[in-house]
Amino acid sequence: MKKSLKLIAILAMATTLLCACSSGIKNSGSSSSVETIAPAEITWAFPTLGPVPTDKQLIEDEINKITTKEINVKVKLQPISIGNWFQQSNLMITGGEKLDIMPTLGNYNTLVSQKQLIDITDLINKYGQGIKTAVGDNFLKGTTVNGKIYGVANVNGKAGVPSILMRKDILDKYGLSIDSVKTLADIEKIFDVVSKGEKNMAMIVPVNQGSVTTIYAGGLVGEPKFDNLGDNFGVIFGNDNYKVVNLFESDQYKNLTNTMRSWYLKGYILKDAATITDTPQSLIKAGKGFAQFTQSEIGADTNASRDIGFPIVQKKMQDPLITTSAINNITWAIPVTCKNPEATMKFMNLLYTNAAIVNLTDWGIEGKHYVKGTDGTIGYPKDVDATTTGYNPGIDWLVGSQFLANVWQGNKPENNKILENDNKTAPISNVLGFAFDSTKVKTELANVNNVYKQYAPGLDTGSVDPAKILPQFISKLKSAGINKIIEEKQTQLDAWAKANKK
Amino acid sequence: MKVNNIKNNTLTVTTKKRKRKSELAMYLFMLPGLIYILVNNYIPMGGLFIAFKNVDYSKGIFHSDWAGLENFKYLFSSSDAWIITRNTILYNLAFIIFGTILGIAVGIMLSEMSSKLMAKFYQTSILLPQLISIIIIAYIGYAFLSADTGLLNKSILPKFGIDPISWYSDPKYWPIILIVVNLWKGLGFSCIIYLASILGIDRSIYESAEIDGAGKWRQIVSITLPLLKPTIITLTMLAIGRIFYADFGLFYQVPMNSGALYNATNVIDTYVYRGLLQTNDIGMSSAAGFYQSVVGFVLVLLANFAVTKLDKENALF
Numbered sequence: 001m002k003k004s005l006k007l008i009a010i011l012a013m014a015t016t017l018l019c020a021c022s023s024g025i026k027n028s029g030s031s032s033s034v035e036t037i038a039p040a041e042i043t044w045a046f047p048t049l050g051p052v053p054t055d056k057q058l059i060e061d062e063i064n065k066i067t068t069k070e071i072n073v074k075v076k077l078q079p080i081s082i083g084n085w086f087q088q089s090n091l092m093i094t095g096g097e098k099l100d101i102m103p104t105l106g107n108y109n110t111l112v113s114q115k116q117l118i119d120i121t122d123l124i125n126k127y128g129q130g131i132k133t134a135v136g137d138n139f140l141k142g143t144t145v146n147g148k149i150y151g152v153a154n155v156n157g158k159a160g161v162p163s164i165l166m167r168k169d170i171l172d173k174y175g176l177s178i179d180s181v182k183t184l185a186d187i188e189k190i191f192d193v194v195s196k197g198e199k200n201m202a203m204i205v206p207v208n209q210g211s212v213t214t215i216y217a218g219g220l221v222g223e224p225k226f227d228n229l230g231d232n233f234g235v236i237f238g239n240d241n242y243k244v245v246n247l248f249e250s251d252q253y254k255n256l257t258n259t260m261r262s263w264y265l266k267g268y269i270l271k272d273a274a275t276i277t278d279t280p281q282s283l284i285k286a287g288k289g290f291a292q293f294t295q296s297e298i299g300a301d302t303n304a305s306r307d308i309g310f311p312i313v314q315k316k317m318q319d320p321l322i323t324t325s326a327i328n329n330i331t332w333a334i335p336v337t338c339k340n341p342e343a344t345m346k347f348m349n350l351l352y353t354n355a356a357i358v359n360l361t362d363w364g365i366e367g368k369h370y371v372k373g374t375d376g377t378i379g380y381p382k383d384v385d386a387t388t389t390g391y392n393p394g395i396d397w398l399v400g401s402q403f404l405a406n407v408w409q410g411n412k413p414e415n416n417k418i419l420e421n422d423n424k425t426a427p428i429s430n431v432l433g434f435a436f437d438s439t440k441v442k443t444e445l446a447n448v449n450n451v452y453k454q455y456a457p458g459l460d461t462g463s464v465d466p467a468k469i470l471p472q473f474i475s476k477l478k479s480a481g482i483n484k485i486i487e488e489k490q491t492q493l494d495a496w497a498k499a500n501k502k
Numbered sequence: 503m504k505v506n507n508i509k510n511n512t513l514t515v516t517t518k519k520r521k522r523k524s525e526l527a528m529y530l531f532m533l534p535g536l537i538y539i540l541v542n543n544y545i546p547m548g549g550l551f552i553a554f555k556n557v558d559y560s561k562g563i564f565h566s567d568w569a570g571l572e573n574f575k576y577l578f579s580s581s582d583a584w585i586i587t588r589n590t591i592l593y594n595l596a597f598i599i600f601g602t603i604l605g606i607a608v609g610i611m612l613s614e615m616s617s618k619l620m621a622k623f624y625q626t627s628i629l630l631p632q633l634i635s636i637i638i639i640a641y642i643g644y645a646f647l648s649a650d651t652g653l654l655n656k657s658i659l660p661k662f663g664i665d666p667i668s669w670y671s672d673p674k675y676w677p678i679i680l681i682v683v684n685l686w687k688g689l690g691f692s693c694i695i696y697l698a699s700i701l702g703i704d705r706s707i708y709e710s711a712e713i714d715g716a717g718k719w720r721q722i723v724s725i726t727l728p729l730l731k732p733t734i735i736t737l738t739m740l741a742i743g744r745i746f747y748a749d750f751g752l753f754y755q756v757p758m759n760s761g762a763l764y765n766a767t768n769v770i771d772t773y774v775y776r777g778l779l780q781t782n783d784i785g786m787s788s789a790a791g792f793y794q795s796v797v798g799f800v801l802v803l804l805a806n807f808a809v810t811k812l813d814k815e816n817a818l819f
Contacts, residue, residue, distance in 0.1 A: 090782065093559065110782055115560035210761065271649040275670045275758040336559050439556075443572075446777030446786065447580040453776050454764040463671050464762060479581045 039068050040343035042100035045078040045092065046361075047085040048393035055364065055390035062360050070354070071346040079393060093335045100338040101348055103398060108143065108151055108328040109230055113437055117150040117333045123345040124149060130353035134401045139423075141433040142327025151331030155352065155401035157297030157419035158327060159320035159426035162214040165304050166291040167284065168311040170194060178313045184259050187291070191268050194290055203268035205280045205289035210457025212260060212273055214295040215253070226252075227323040227429045229493075230436050233448055234486040239321060239430050242497055244490045246482060249474055257459045257466040264462025273461035281307045293317075297419055302410040306386075320426040324434055330398060351400025358404040364391035372406070379409040434496045441488050444481030451476045553788040573789035576777065582768065590769040593753075594745040596681050598738060601692055604685055606730065609696030610722060625697070629690030636751030639687060643679070643756050670758055673766035680767070683756055684749070692737070699733045700726060735809055735816045743802040746770065746794040770794060 053059075060077045067073045078099070080088050085105065092099045093116050104111055111117050124131055131152050132140070139153045164187060166178055174193050181187055191203040206212050216232065224238035226247065234244045237252075247253055263269050270276065270289060280292040285308045294300050301314035332351065334344050350357050363370045363378060369391045370378045386392060396405050403416045412418065438445050455473035458464035556569040577583060608628065615621040631639065646653045647669035655666040669675060703726065711721050748769035757767045774790040810817040 094784070107782070114782070115558050118560075209759070271668070272670070274762065275760045277758070442783060442786065443576040443579055446576040446783075447582070449779070450580070450582060450764075450768075450773055450777045454761045454768075457761040458671065463668070476581065481579070 039072045039074045040340045041074045041076065042338075042340060042344050042347060043076045043078055043098045044347070045080060045089055045099055045102040046393075046395060046398065047082040047103070047105065048079045048395060049082050050392070050394060051081055052079045053364075053391040053393050055369070058368075059360055059364060059391060062365060063357055066354065066356055067347060067350065070350065071343070073343045073347050075347060093337055096337055098337065098339070099335055100340065100344045101332065101334055103154070104151055104328075104331045104333050106329055108331050108333070109145075109435055109438070111333070111335075112145050112150045112435070113439055116335055118336055118338065118341060119148045119150060120152075120334055120341070120345065121147075121149045123334075123341055124152070127342060127345040128152075128349045128352075130349045134352040134403075138428060138432070139327050142324050143331055144433055145435045145437075151328070151333035152348070152352075153327045154330045154332060154398060155403055156330075156397050157299070157402075157422060158322050159419075159422040160295050160297045160326065161316045161318040161320050163294055163296050163300055163314050163316045164291055165294055165300060165312050165314050166190070168313045170198065170290055171313065173197070178315045181315045182317075184256075188259075188263070188268075191263070191266075191291075195266070195268060198290065201287065202270035202273075202283075202289045204263070204291045204293070205270050205283040206273045206276065206461060207280050207293050209277050210274050210453075210461060212269055212293065212461050213256060214293050215256065215460065225318065225321045227321065227431055228325055229431070229434070229489060230325055233445070233452075233482055234436075234489040236431060239427065242431070242493055244486050244493060246474075246477075246486060248470075248477060254466065254470060257462075257470060260460060260462035261464075261466050262462070269462050271463075274457045274463045284308050284310065284312075297422065299411050299415060299419075302408070305410065306408070320422065321429055322423075322426050322432065323429040324432050327432065328435070332400065348400075353401075353404075355404040358400050358402075359406055361393075361399045362396040362405045363408075364389070370406070373409055376407070376413045377409040377411060378406040431493065431496075433500070434493055436489055436492060438485075438488075441481070441485045444484050447480035448477060448482050448485060451480045549788065550792055552785055553792040555785050557783070557785045569785060573783075573785045574793060576786060577770075577774075577790060577793060582773065585765060586768050586770050586773045589766070590748050590771075591745060593677075593680065593684075593748065593769065594741070596677075597684050597688070598741045598745075600681060600685055601688055601741075602734060602738060604689055605692030605696050606727075606734070608689060608693040609700055610726060612693065612697050613700045614718070625690075625694070628693060631687045632690040634687075636687075636749075636755050639683065640751075640755035640758065643683060644758065647679075670760040671762040673763045676757060676763055676766040680752065680756065684752055687752075695737065696730065696733065699730055703729050731813075732816050735813075739802060739805050739809070742805045743798045745801055746797045748772070750775065 056077055056079060060075065063077070064074050067075055086107070089099075089102055091097075104117075120128075134155050135152055139155075139158070140149065143149055143151050143153055164178070164181060168178075171178060171190070171194075174197060176190050176193060178190075181190070195201075195203055204212060207214060208216070226235045226237045227239075228235050228247070229244065232247055235247045236242065236244060237250070260269065264273075270283070276283075280289065280294075281304065283289040284292065284304075294304075296314070298314070298316075301312045304312040304314075332348055334341055334348075338344055359366075366372070367381065369381075369384070369389055371381045372378050380386070380389060396402060396408070399405070403420055405416075407413060407415045451473070455464075455469060455476065459466055459469060459473065552563060553573055554568055554570065555563065555566045556572070557563060558566040561567075612621050612625055615624070634642075644652070647655075649655060649666065649668045649670065652669070654669070659666060667675070669679075707725055708721055711725060716724065748771045750771045753767050753769045754772050754775065757763045760767075770790065774787055778787050806817055806819065
C-alpha cells in the first residue's frame with residue numbers, strides 16, 4: 001500500500017520534469033499600441049507559403065497609412081505559415097482570440113455549418129459596394145447559403161482545370177512538345193520516350209500526399225465533366241441534370257485508376273507516391289521527377305518555373321466548368337470573434353478595390369521588395385532574390401482581387417485580362433450556389449472520410465491493384481454510409497433547385 | 503478550487519511535519535506535479551459535457567443545443583469499429599507485456615553492472631529515443647523502410663537475396679515494426695523506474711543470500727522480482743488505465759499515414775482524427791475522448807479488483 005503511493009509520488013514528480021521540457025515557445029501576447037483618437041483596430045490573419053516574412057512590420061505600417069486615411073481603421077497583420085494555418089486559425093476562433101478578418105481555404109461549408117462565420121449580407125450592401133462590382137453577382141451566388149452570404153470569393157482565375165506540368169528542358173532533349181497533349185494516352189506516349197532516357201527519374205510525382213491526379217479537385221476523368229458538390233461524396237456528371245451519383249462507382253473513376261495502375265507498373269509513378277510528403281516542386285527540383293498534375297488556370301507554369309528552377313510548361317487537360325467549390329474554395333470572411341464588423345467590412349472592401357493595399361500585401365514595397373520592368377510586369381530588385389528578400393509571402397492568388405495586383409515577370413503582361421475573360425466566358429455549373437449542409441449525416445461523413453483516406457491514395461497513385469481493391473473500396477464506402485450521404489444530398493439539391501426555380 | 507486544494511495540501515504537509523520531518527521535502531517535491539495534474543487533468547474534465555452538445559459557435563459552447571448520444575454514434579456505427587478497438591487494445595497489451603519484461607530485464611542488467619561509468623553510458627543512450635520527437639523517429643523509420651532509398655531495401659535485403667519489399671503498403675509487417683519502435687522509444691523511461699526500485703532494495707539481503715550460496719539467477723528470482731512486485735503492479739495498473747488511448751504520433755506518423763496500412767495501424771485516436779479532420783466537429787471528438795476515459799476508468803477498477811483478490815497488500819486502493 002505504502003509503496004505504491006510512494007511510486008505515484010515519484011511518477012507525479014517525473015510528470016513535472018517532462019512538462020518542463022515540453023512547454024516550449026509560446027507566442028508572447030499581442031502588444032497593442034494604444035491610440036487616443038479612435039481608429040478602429042482590426043486583426044487580419046492570412047496564411048503565407050513558407051515562413052512568416054521578416055519585413056511584416058514595414059508592410060503593416062504602409063498599409064495603415066492608407067487605411068487610417070481612407071476608412072479610419074488600423075490593421076494588425078497576423079501572417080501564419082500555411083502548415084499551421086488550419087490549426088492556428090481554428091484555435092483563434094474557438095479560443096475567442098481577437099480575429100476580425102480571415103480567408104477560408106476550402107473549409108467554407110464547414111465553418112458556415114458550425115456558425116463560425118457571421119452573416120455579412122447586409123454589411124456588403126452597406127459598406128461593400130466595391131466588393132459587389134469586383135466579384136459580380138454570379139460569384140456572390142456561389143457563396144450564398146440559404147439566402148445569406150458568409151464570405152466573399154477572392155477574385156482570381158476561377159476557371160481552373162486539371163493541367164499537366166512538364167520540364168521543358170527534358171521535352172526539348174527528346175524533341176517532344178507538350179502542345180500535342182490532350183488525353184492521358186498522349187501523356188503516356190511522352191513518358192514512354194522520356195523514361196527510356198531518364199532512368200533515375202520518376203515520370204510523374206504526386207501533387208499532394210497520396211494524389212497523383214487532381215480528382216480531389218474535380219477532374220481528369222474525361223467527359224462528361226462533373227461537379228463534385230463540395231466533397232466528391234455524391235457528384236453530378238454533366239451540366240444538364242440534377243442526379244447525384246457515386247463518383248467511385250463510375251466507369252470514369254475505374255478507367256482512371258486502371259491507367260494509374262499501368263503507369264505505376266511501368267515505373268512511371270514515383271514508388272513512394274502514396275506516402276511521400278514532399279511537394280511536387282521539391283521533387284522535380286531535386287531531379288526526381290519530370291511531370292506533375294495540377295488544378296490550375298494559366299500561369300501554373302511560370303509559378304512552377306520560379307519555384308523549381310527548371311523551365312516548366314503547362315497544358316490544360318480539360319475545358320473549364322465553374323462550380324460552387326471553385327467559387328467558395330477561397331473566400332474572405334468575418335469570424336464570430338470579430339468585435340467591429342463595420343470597420344472590418346470597410347477594410348474587406350479595400351481588398352477588392354485598393355490596388356496599393358493589394359500590391360503591398362502581395363509583393364511588398366516597390367523599390368525594396370520589387371521593381372517594375374519595362375513591360376509592366378514586376379521582378380526582384382538587383383541584389384535581391386527569393387532567398388534574400390524580406391517579404392515574399394507567395395499569396396498573390398489570395399488577397400482580395402488579384403486583378404488589381406502587379407503581374408510577376410515571366411507571366412504575360414496581360415495575364416489578368418486573360419483570367420478575367422476566362423471567368424466571364426467559362427461555362428458555369430447548373431448547381432452553382434448549392435451548398436450541402438452535412439449536419440444530418442455527420443456520423444456517416446466521419447466514417448466515409450476514413451474509408452476514403454484508407455483506399456483512395458493507393459488507387460490514385462497506382463500502388464494497389466484496382467481490380468482487387470476498387471470493389472473493396474466501394475463496398476466499404478457503402479457500409480460506411482455513402483448512400484445515405486448521397487440521398488441526403490439529393491434531397492437538399494431537389495429542394496434547392498425548386499427554391500431557385502431550376 | 504485550485505486555491506482550496508493548495509491550502510489542503512499545505513494542511514496535510516503541516517500535520518505530517520509533526521510526525522515525520524523527513525517526508526516534508528518529498529511532499530514539497532510532489533506539489534508541482536499535483537498542481538499540474540489538477541490544472542491539466544481535472545479542471546478540463548468540466549468540458550466533458552461538450553460530448554453531448556451540438557456545438558454552435560454563434561451561441562457559444564454553453565448555450566449550444568444538446569445532442570443526446572448523437573455524437574457517440576459514429577464510433578460504433580462503422581464497419582471499422584471492431585478493427586480500431588481490436589488494434590488499440592492488442593497493441594497496448596503488447597506494449598504493456600513486452601515493455602514490462604524488457605524494462606525489468608534491462609533494469610536488472612544495469613543494476614548489476616560493476617562499472618558505474620558504463621552503466622551511466624548505457625542508461626543515457628537507452629533514454630535518448632524517449633527524448634526524440636516522434637516526427638524525427640518517423641523519419642528514422644523512413645530511412646530504414648523507404649521503398650527506393652531505404653537501408654533495408656537498398657543494402658540489407660539484397661545481401662540475403664530478398665526482393666525489395668514495399669513496407670508502406672503491406673500491413674502484415676506493421677504489428678512488429680510498431681512494437682519494436684514503441685519498445686525502443688519507451689524502454690529508457692520504464693527501465694529507469696525499475697532501476698530506481700532495484701537500487702532501493704537493501705543490499706544486505708543480497709549479501710546474506712550470497713553467504714547462503716545463492717547464485718545471481720537465484721537472487722534475481724527470489725529477491726529482486728518479489729520486491730519489484732508492487733512497482734510492477736502499480737505501473738501495469740496505470741498502463742491499463744490508458745489501454746484505450748493510443749499513442750497518436752506512433753500510429754499516425756511512423757506509418758507515414760499510409761492508407762494501405764490502416765488495417766494494422768488504425769487505432770481509436772487516428773480514426774477520430776481522420777474522420778473529423780474535415781468536419782472539425784469538437785462535439786464528436788469529445789465524445790471519443792469521453793468514451794476512452796470511461797472505458798479506461800472501468801478497466802482500472804476491474805484490474806484493481808483482480809489484484810485485491812490475488813494479493814491484497816499490493817492493490818492500489
